[in-house]
Structure formats: C-alpha cells, structure tokens
Amino acid sequence: xxxxETDEQVGVDDExxxxxxxxxxxxxxxxxxxxxSRPITVVGNPxxxxxxxxxxxxxxxxxxxxxxxxxxQRTAEGVGLAANQIGVDLKVxxxxxxxxxxxxxVGAICNPVLEExxxxxxxxxxxxxxxxxxxTAYAALARPDYAVVRGQxxxxxxxxxxxxxYFARCLQHETDHLYGYLYIDRLSKRDRKDxxxxxxxxxxxxxxxxxx
Numbered sequence: 001x002x003x004x005e006t007d008e009q010v011g012v013d014d015e016x017x018x019x020x021x022x023x024x025x026x027x028x029x030x031x032x033x034x035x036x037s038r039p040i041t042v043v044g045n046p047x048x049x050x051x052x053x054x055x056x057x058x059x060x061x062x063x064x065x066x067x068x069x070x071x072x073q074r075t076a077e078g079v080g081l082a083a084n085q086i087g088v089d090l091k092v093x094x095x096x097x098x099x100x101x102x103x104x105x106v107g108a109i110c111n112p113v114l115e116e117x118x119x120x121x122x123x124x125x126x127x128x129x130x131x132x133x134x135x136t137a138y139a140a141l142a143r144p145d146y147a148v149v150r151g152q153x154x155x156x157x158x159x160x161x162x163x164x165x166y167f168a169r170c171l172q173h174e175t176d177h178l179y180g181y182l183y184i185d186r187l188s189k190r191d192r193k194d195x196x197x198x199x200x201x202x203x204x205x206x207x208x209x210x211x212x
Contacts, residue, residue, distance in 0.1 A: 010107060010153065017160045018153070020107040028070060028096050028106045035064075035071030038086040039207040040132050043182055043199070047084045048133055050180045052091045055110040058156035062092070066108045066154055069094045076206040078132045080170040082177035085133050087209065091151075093174035100165030109161060112151040112175045117144055129169065129183045136202025137195040139187055147171040 010027070011019045041048060055062060065088060073081040079097035083090045094108045125145040130138045147168035150160045163171050173183055184192045 012157075012159055015160070016158070017162055018107050018109075020105045020161065021103055024096070024104045024106040028074075031067050031070035031094075032074050035067030035069070037071040037075040038068055039209050040072065040076055040135075040204075041085055041087045041209045042133050042135065042204075042211065043184065043196070044211040045087070045209065047087055047089055048177070048180070048182060052082075052084055052089050052178045052180075055090050055092055055152070058110070058152070058154060062090075062110070063154055065090070066092065066094060069108075070096070076132050079166075080174040081132065082174050084177060091178045093178060095167075095170055095174065097163075097167050097170040099163055099167035105161075105163065105167055107161065108154055109149060109151040109159070110154065110156075112149045112171075112178065114172060114175045115148040115150060117146065117148075121146060125165070125169070127166075127169065129173065131173070131183050132206070133177075133182060134184055134195060134199050135204035135206075135208065137184075137198035139184070139191050139195045141183055141186055143169050143172050145169075149175055 013019055069081050072086050073094060073096060080093060080095040082093040092110045096106045098104050122144050124142040126140050126142045128138045129141045145168055146164050148160060148162045149171050153159050161171060184195045
C-alpha cells in the first residue's frame with residue numbers, strides 16, 4: 001500500500017478551505033512518526049534565496065518529504081517549515097500552529113499562492129517574528145492579521161487555507177520562504193543587521209547545516 005493510502009485524509013469545507021483543526025494531535029503524530037528529522041538550513045544557503053520549483057509529482061516521494069518535514073519541525077520546535085529549510089527545492093510547507101484564539105491548525109500545502117487582500121481587510125499586526133533559518137533572532141514585522149493561501153494538498157487537489165493572527169503570520173512567512181524571501185528581507189537595513197547580530201551571538205537549540 002502506498003504512503004498516501006495510509007494517510008488520514010483531511011477534508012475541505014463548502015468553500016474549499018482545508019479542515020485543518022480536527023484530529024490535530026493524531027495527524028501530526030502520524031506524519032512525524034513516519035518521518036526522519038533533518039537539520040535546518042540557515043540564512044546564506046542559496047536554496048533559501050531563490051524561488052523553489054513547483055511540485056508536479058504527488059506520490060510517495062512527496063508524502064515522505066512531508067513526513068520528514070513534520071519530524072524536522074517538531075525537533076526544532078517550530079510552528080511552520082518550508083521544504084527549502086531542509087534543503088529541498090520544492091514549493092511545499094507544513095504547519096502546526098495555533099491562531100490567536102488558541103485553535104490548533106495542522107496541515108501541508110503545495111504550490112502556495114498568497115491571495116491579495118482588499119484594502120479594508122488589510123489590518124496590520126506589528127508583532128515579533130522569528131525563523132528557524134535565522135535561529136535565536138527576532139524582530140517586529142508588520143503583516144496583515146488575516147491571510148488566505150491557495151494551493152494543492154499532498155494528493156494534488158486544489159485547496160485553500162485561511163488564518164488569523166499568529167496563524168496568518170505563519171502562512172505568510174512560509175509562503176515567502178518558497179519564493180526566496182526570509183522575514184529579515186522585509187526588515188529595514190538596520191533591523192536586518194540587528195537580527196543577524198542576534199543570530200551570530202546565539203546558539204541554535206537544533207542541528208543546522210553550516211554554510212560554506
């Protein structure tokens with residue numbers, strides 16, 4: 001039996017949005033227990049600074065990658081992880097992230113595209129942001145507090161994901177990764193320099209891939 005046939009399927013609601021808040025504990029554990037944790041790629045590695053390739057094959061290799069990403073995310077104690085953060089040049093990210101109401105969301109999205117919000121929907125949240133690929137560094141970054149991402153699930157079906165608050169920030173952050181942007185690229189030169197200084201002075205709590 002193929003990997004995908006053993007996965008618990010995640011449904012969609014009447015509007016085509018992933019139902020990613022049900023059975024979160026069991027689904028995340030199933031992904032993670034099949035996966036192998038990999039070291040995290042950090043800022044400066046070329047794979048993080050270019051647009052990733054589209055996912056075109058929705059088979060066992062992709063399913064295994066997603067399992068490995070969930071395992072890696074848990075090891076690093078993250079709430080989201082893009083494929084290029086473990087050195088894989090593919091447009092896929094996973095998440096295990098609460099929203100501002102404490103509701104847990106668990107899922108995986110391939111070929112994500114962030115939808116443009118109408119001006120009246122763009123309420124900015126200037127909270128602190130961090131990144132597993134910029135370990136030990138944090139900086140305030142204004143992002144809309146609501147986000148909609150459309151893409152495909154692990155079987156290639158068209159889906160959408162929506163989030164508010166912290167989860168909206170996660171969706172935007174991970175989509176950025178797959179187009180070659182880290183959150184520090186959206187900071188002022190001064191704040192970016194400060195974030196890189198924090199990273200230089202800190203010690204990651206998880207294994208990273210050394211650059212150079």
